[in-house]
Amino acid sequence: MRIARTALVTGAGRGLGFALVKELLASDYTVFAGRRSEQGDFLDSLPQEDKERLHIVPLDIANDESVRAATVTISGEKGHLDLVFNNVGVSTKHKPTINQSFDMEELIRLFNINALGALRVTSMIMPLLLCGSLRTVVTISSEAGSLARMKSKNWYGYSMSKAALNMQSILVHNDLREQGGRVLIFHPGWMQTYINGELDTKASYTPEFSAKKIIELMHAHIDYNGDQPAFLDIHGQQLPW
Numbered sequence: 001m002r003i004a005r006t007a008l009v010t011g012a013g014r015g016l017g018f019a020l021v022k023e024l025l026a027s028d029y030t031v032f033a034g035r036r037s038e039q040g041d042f043l044d045s046l047p048q049e050d051k052e053r054l055h056i057v058p059l060d061i062a063n064d065e066s067v068r069a070a071t072v073t074i075s076g077e078k079g080h081l082d083l084v085f086n087n088v089g090v091s092t093k094h095k096p097t098i099n100q101s102f103d104m105e106e107l108i109r110l111f112n113i114n115a116l117g118a119l120r121v122t123s124m125i126m127p128l129l130l131c132g133s134l135r136t137v138v139t140i141s142s143e144a145g146s147l148a149r150m151k152s153k154n155w156y157g158y159s160m161s162k163a164a165l166n167m168q169s170i171l172v173h174n175d176l177r178e179q180g181g182r183v184l185i186f187h188p189g190w191m192q193t194y195i196n197g198e199l200d201t202k203a204s205y206t207p208e209f210s211a212k213k214i215i216e217l218m219h220a221h222i223d224y225n226g227d228q229p230a231f232l233d234i235h236g237q238q239l240p241w
Ligand SMILES: NC(=O)c1ccc[n+]([C@@H]2O[C@H](COP(=O)([O-])OP(=O)(O)OC[C@H]3O[C@@H](n4cnc5c(N)ncnc54)[C@H](OP(=O)(O)O)[C@@H]3O)[C@@H](O)[C@H]2O)c1
Pocket: 010, 011, 012, 013, 014, 015, 016, 017, 034, 035, 036, 037, 039, 040, 059, 060, 061, 062, 087, 088, 089, 090, 113, 117, 140, 141, 142, 143, 187, 188, 189, 190, 191, 192, 193, 194, 195, 196, 203, 207
């Protein structure tokens, strides 16, 4: 059974975010699609019938004012949200080892977007989420955020910011769970997206494949009530913290 529901997807213009928007629209959701820049953005290419349930909102998750303005827009148009997909994530070509020099501004940029960006969105959107029926936050993280799995010597900014994102998701889950909600964390796999600056055609999965799996798993875990967030890959396997 599908009940008409409303979701916000951040970073919705391309890659996994765009694929999540398509999958949610196909599952009868009304979707607020957060768009930072129109360049390289595919949202306008969606068919007209999908656009009736699609609301494109300007949203830069690195910017307090932008997140606040998006929240006001969603509140005015719908008054509640059932699901929030914190999908935005950025990587960097700056990958020094410990013996090389670090560009701290670049690391701060990654932290501000990957870790604090999701917190900015979740905290400002929380009143709308608590008015919804599902009270579910979906965090798109990465295997790179798993402390137990890390074998790299030079993946500082991305991995550290994803580990911080995971911790933030646990803190939010501890609170939401007491209010009938939950946080679900997904590692979407190595995808054919633009995260490294251009389309990665060698990657294992299309974003459409990962998005389909994530939405299936999200529906399967919609009553999830565990002590900690589920931290799953797209095959439903639990990842270690
Ligand atoms: N690709 C992989 O193999 C892989 C693996 C594991 C995890 N992930 C995770 O999957 C998620 C989606 O990544 P992707 O691979 O789909 O990357 P992508 O193709 O680069 O898409 C990222 C999206 O985020 C947007 N964005 C970037 N900074 C933003 C900001 N400050 N505010 C709002 N939107 C912003 C981008 O819009 P602009 O056009 O404005 O930049 C773009 O629409 C990320 O969390 C990533 O860490 C990806």
